[in-house]
Amino acid sequence: MNSQQHWPLISVYMPTYNRVVMACRAIDSVLVQDYPNIELLVVDDASTDDTWRVLNERYGQNSRVRLFRQPEGRGACAARNRAINEAQGEFVTGIDDDDEFLPHRLSSLYRAYDPQYSCVCSGYIWHYGNVQKTLFSRDETVSLSSLLDLHTLSNQALVSRERMLQLHGFDEGLAAFQDYDMWVRVVAAFGPARRISDASYQVNVGHELGRITNSPKRLDAHKQFVAKHRSLMSERNLQNQMFYRLMMEKQPLSLLELLRQCRFGLASLKWRYYLKQKLSWLSGIRLKFFSKGLAGLFKK
Structure with missing residues (x-):
């Protein structure tokens, strides 16, 4: 990348709970990004295993990683909101602790960002363990009406931190659909979103430990x-x-x-x-x- 260009700080937020091996894989995928100016805020939602110890041993001295621990389990949305409030970046985006970024994810999202859009997201890869497929791999301007038909923005988007703060972050009262609700509110407040075809986010669904987004409610x-x-x-x-x-x-x-x-x-x-x-x-x-x-x- 051009060292003369200004690359604003992007803050990546990640909640985690009781699956440190996958969490480390997700963290490592963020740390190998080719975008040069990032911070990663990991919030341990009061894990009962050795997550907090392992994270500190492995990443505690990394200047790009900031670790936080909730005093009691409050769910993924509260963890995300804490990270967004603590973030120092101009932009924020997220990763779930069982997923992965491709190395060019942040640079491709930033290059596509335009303030006329409320946020920018991408197609994504649904990885089953043996087979994978790519979803929503088409450039599109997503209006509020089309978003209310179907959630087509994926779970994660790059958005101005200030916009997220204006909307008070994720709704901690929802047991599911928190990301869908967030992007509906972002689009309703700030206009259509942009989705780019380049699939740079991998959703890992082949493991046997339930995803954070799965809920019996x-x-x-x-x-x-x-x-x-x-x-x-x-x-x-x-x-x-x-x-x-x-x-x-x-x-x-x-x-x-x-x-x-x-x-x-x-x-x-x-x-x-x-x-x-x-x-x-x-x-x-x-x-x-x-x-x-x-x-x-x-x-x-």
Whole structure:
């Protein structure tokens, strides 16, 4: 990179709890970024294992890493908010402790940043352990209306820290959909977001330790999310949110209902769900192959 160019400080926030091996992998992926001016704020949400000790031993002397520990477990959103409040960067973005940055992630997001957009995000890689696929790998300006149809901004975005502070950060009262809620509020307040096609964030879903974003109260949280943003939603948005709920509940979908739902857009998503329900046995084999490989298909 051009050493003469000004590279504003980017603060990366990361909550973690009881999975230090994956947390170290995530931290290392941030520290090898080709963007030259970063700080990483790791907040241990009162882990009960050796996370705090290992983090301090491994990163305590690294000037780019700042470690914090919550006195009691308050959840990932409280940890993120603490990091954002402590951050010193002009921009902030996040990483979950079981995910990874590709080495050029921060530089590609910064180059794409334009203050006319509320935030910038990218396509991402969904890594199943044996197979991976890339999602939302298309350049797009994401309006509030399209965002309320479907969460297409990914979990993480680069945004001005000041904008996050103005909106008081993540909603700690939501059990799930906290990132979706955050970007809806950002877009509603500051205008459309930009998504770039370059997939530079890897979501690791092949491990057996539940993701932070998974919650047994997910359906209740979705109901809360819809109620919170109902005044912003058109009838199309509301119908698409109800379809998303139907998918979460794995409800069957008749052909007649599918055709009715397609009137509100997202036709390819809805057709895929319909076919998945009709060929559920095949879907199970596909997921097992993605996570375990060909050999895994023959293991009980």
